[in-house]
Amino acid sequence: MVAEKLGKTPAQVALRWGLQMGHSVLPKSTHEERIKDNFDIFNWSIPEVLLAKLSEIEQARLTTGNFSFVHETFGPYRTVEELWDGEI
Numbered sequence: 001m002v003a004e005k006l007g008k009t010p011a012q013v014a015l016r017w018g019l020q021m022g023h024s025v026l027p028k029s030t031h032e033e034r035i036k037d038n039f040d041i042f043n044w045s046i047p048e049v050l051l052a053k054l055s056e057i058e059q060a061r062l063t064t065g066n067f068s069f070v071h072e073t074f075g076p077y078r079t080v081e082e083l084w085d086g087e088i
């Protein structure tokens with residue numbers, strides 16, 4: 001619905017939503033057209049009212065990062081709380 005309203009693909013809306021939420025998004029595709037689409041997210045934005053609608057979709061983290069980024073001795077983060085700045 002949001003993508004149709006904006007004349008964009010659902011993937012572009014998802015990537016742009018990530019940017020507008022302040023996240024770093026790292027799209028990767030093996031298809032030339034998709035790669036071009038994935039780059040085309042910088043010169044437009046999702047209006048606030050639609051952004052709020054998208055933000056109603058419940059979000060969940062796929063990983064807390066405790067296996068990759070947290071170690072009691074090595075690396076920059078000692079705890080999951082430290083990695084996520086206390087968010088989780």
Ligand SMILES: NC(=O)c1ccc[n+]([C@@H]2O[C@H](COP(=O)([O-])OP(=O)(O)OC[C@H]3O[C@@H](n4cnc5c(N)ncnc54)[C@H](OP(=O)(O)O)[C@@H]3O)[C@@H](O)[C@H]2O)c1
Nearest residue numbers: 009010011012025026027028029030031033034035037038
């Ligand atoms: N995931 C990690 O933990 C991690 C960690 C460090 C670095 N990275 C880097 O982050 C980048 C992304 O990795 P990832 O693991 O998130 O990606 P991924 O799972 O390897 O691939 C992304 C998936 O999204 C699809 N896709 C991309 N653009 C699309 C579009 N516009 N429409 C529909 N489908 C689309 C791709 O399909 P098609 O190829 O068929 O288009 C692919 O199946 C990579 O460069 C990776 O090296 C990832």
